[in-house]
Amino acid sequence: MSRKWSSADIPDQSGRVFLVTGAGSGLGLETARAVARRGARVVMAVRNTAAGEAAAAQIADEVPGADLEVRKLDLVDLDSVRAFAESFDSGLDVLVNNAGIMTPPRSLSPQGHESQFATNHLGHFALTGLLLDRFQGPDPRVVTVSSLAHRHGRIHFDDLTGERGYAPIKYYGQSKFANMLFGLELERRFRAAGSPAKSLVAHPGFSATGLLRASNTLIRTVGTMVMPLVTQSAADGALPQLYAATAPEAEGGQYIGPDGKRERKGAPVVVQPVPASTDPALARRLWDVSETLTGVRFPLPAAAS
Known part of the structure; x- marks a missing residue:
């Protein structure tokens, strides 16, 4: 990426089918809007179908003739x-594993x-596996949305449910670390199978979305105070996953995030995951x-090992 990539660089997506989870708001809505604008058929998978229909109507007002379908999915x-x-x-x-919850x-x-x-890992893991036989075309892709929080995550194999040591941030980090491990391992398995499919991971930096507003009271209060200072819009936050989903030059196994300071804001570029998340044995x-x-x-x- 020799210059800053934007949604204007999304190629024509006519004839392609996108499934975007969590498409009723935030990053998912912006992803659905951007690819619908470029001619894609978009299946908007949402937990709340009324909110999904409202989001689809919003896109349809802006993109006459947009090919949209709202379907219920509770991950x-x-x-x-x-x-x-x-x-x-x-x-x-293209499957965009975008939906998520944060620190409840x-x-x-x-x-x-x-x-x-x-929600963040197992639902998307299952959805991806169950839909693998639906992939079509010369360039199928799975984009899994992780977070800067993956850097502080680990998998608590001895306490996955948090029965003995739950803390909202700790278990959010676990789920986002799991997203990273899954996305990179899926790419290894695609390559081992000789599949044309690609698996990429993306993160939105600090973006002003409903995810923060839906988190616990302390996170929500602090976030509301600092959000205007450190965040970018949901439309800008969606750019890394849009790049991963549509850019012809994007490669399987890449991790895409913002190019700004500490990856909080900016245009999409290839960034580096925390080293532990690249461990094949842990991913397996x-x-x-x-x-x-x-x-x-x-x-x-x-x-192969």
């Missing part, structure tokens, strides 16, 4: 993920998993645990 519930995948009868070019009080999913790990361990917890087995071989 915290693996039954919802399976039902969504079973009813998804379209081919798929401890709660468990219907299947008994900690809610952030369930998480992959095996994730297959067990979700019951979803990917038809992809593990990469």
